[in-house]
Amino acid sequence: MSGRSPRHETIIQLVKDNGFMSIEELASILDVTPQTIRRDINHLCEENVLRRYHGGAALGGSVGDEDYFARKAKLQSEKTHIAQLVADNIPNNSSLFMSIGTTLEAVASTLIQNHSGLRVITNNIHVASIVSSRADFSVMITSGTVRASDGGITGMATLDFINQFKVDYAILGVSGIEADGALLDFDYREVRIARAMMENARHRFLAADHTKFGRNALVRMGNITDFDAIFTDGIIPENLRKQMEEEGVRYHLANR
Structure with missing residues (x-):
């Protein structure tokens, strides 16, 4: 959990809410560059919170579905x-x-x-x-x-x-x-x-x-x-x- 910024937490919540978010969508919502979002996603993938896929990110877990x-x-x-x-x-x-x-x-x-x-x-x-x-x-x-x-x-x-x-x-x-x-x-x-x-x-x-x-x-x-x-x-x-x-x-x- 160390090293997470408020933007990281927002990205995680957006992916949880939508299941998948593209880099372009995240960059637009958070008003940052796509390069910044890519770095954020890489960081969160290293924590196994998110999973990179086709220009965006999905949730990292594989063993439990939502309520x-x-x-x-x-x-x-x-x-x-x-x-x-x-x-x-x-x-x-x-x-x-x-x-x-x-x-x-x-x-x-x-x-x-x-x-x-x-x-x-x-x-x-x-x-x-x-x-x-x-x-x-x-x-x-x-x-x-x-x-x-x-x-x-x-x-x-x-x-x-x-x-x-x-x-x-x-x-x-x-x-x-x-x-x-x-x-x-x-x-x-x-x-x-x-x-x-x-x-x-x-x-x-x-x-x-x-x-x-x-x-x-x-x-x-x-x-x-x-x-x-x-x-x-x-x-x-x-x-x-x-x-x-x-x-x-x-x-x-x-x-x-």
């Missing part, structure tokens, strides 16, 4: 715009897997507005509560152990339940996306469920706001090229965009 209510309160407008893009690509009368995450809850809230005849299978109590408000939707919630922190359901019973089905679309979230396209999460049990959903879906959609790019987490879920389409509100780093284009992965960019 559910803190995540839910953040980026509500961005998540709504991403959710609308996802919903625009889901036909009526489709079958869906929907996983854990606050962005998935935003997708659920959008789907109930103008879709009909959906069949939703989810391990997210909040998603189930939202979509069950529609009488013409068929909603199944998986068996398994409920996680008190966020209403997610995981475990071997959840895995067995998911493997009984073959659906049209799997709509998933993620905690972090590495520079090489690796998808990361914090809970290995949640990752096993997500992989089962991917394996048992004809089309795979990933919904991830811009703060997920460069964010660190502990458990590998797969690669960005495992999906048919990516829905985000931020510019995808060029190396990832090239990788996706080579593999035929579509990406949809929402307005913020």
Whole structure:
């Protein structure tokens, strides 16, 4: 902690609040040069408080996620715009897997507005509560152990339940996306469920706001090229965009 200036503390708080901050954004907010911000980031990376990534910084830790209510309160407008893009690509009368995450809850809230005849299978109590408000939707919630922190359901019973089905679309979230396209999460049990959903879906959609790019987490879920389409509100780093284009992965960019 020694050697931290008030500016360092401000940088840390900005990254915590936003998940990722570019050097240009930090320089503008703090009214200093990009070179100064680079030096600050290098100092904080040495302390393992931050992690440098694609011209900016993300949080340095990889073993714990934020509190559910803190995540839910953040980026509500961005998540709504991403959710609308996802919903625009889901036909009526489709079958869906929907996983854990606050962005998935935003997708659920959008789907109930103008879709009909959906069949939703989810391990997210909040998603189930939202979509069950529609009488013409068929909603199944998986068996398994409920996680008190966020209403997610995981475990071997959840895995067995998911493997009984073959659906049209799997709509998933993620905690972090590495520079090489690796998808990361914090809970290995949640990752096993997500992989089962991917394996048992004809089309795979990933919904991830811009703060997920460069964010660190502990458990590998797969690669960005495992999906048919990516829905985000931020510019995808060029190396990832090239990788996706080579593999035929579509990406949809929402307005913020």
